[in-house]
């Protein structure tokens with residue numbers, strides 16, 4: 001069923017996979033394929049820098065991600081739809097999760113107190129994949145987040161995020177007919193209202 005969004009020119013269409021997405025009347029998706037930040041954070045404790053002095057290693061080291069400071073246990077969300085390619089532990093990353101998305105993009109989430117997904121699992125954007133902690137090389141609870149495009153680390157704060165997929169071709173004709181009929185109904189209602197006001 002096609003329902004009218006709060007904003008008049010926005011339509012929700014549950015797809016065959018039963019996800020509701022919001023589209024423009026032309027069928028373009030209003031959602032981004034990635035969340036800008038995968039967490040509700042207090043502040044950024046370390047930005048994206050090619051070189052920085054590492055407070056624990058006591059040497060200059062690149063910081064190829066963003067450190068989001070948040071309380072231990074704060075949920076961490078998958079930035080986009082994808083597949084978990086790593087869910088593991090080591091002494092540097094602590095408990096960590098890597099997700100492979102489409103278009104050559106991999107996102108990485110480090111220093112978790114607890115992981116909520118295992119390797120090989122498919123995840124949806126916004127799904128909880130773990131919780132903030134300070135495992136591995138971390139002074140305080142935070143999420144270290146990396147955004148890698150074709151093997152190159154990009155700044156997660158400024159990287160151009162791809163748009164989410166438009167409506168699938170198989171659904172598009174149905175969508176355009178339904179959205180046009182809703183627009184027509186709204187127009188008719190507006191015309192009736194304005195002619196009523198004139199008559200008053």
Ligand SMILES: [Zn+2]
Pocket residue numbers: 046063065066067143144145
């Ligand atoms: Zn970091």
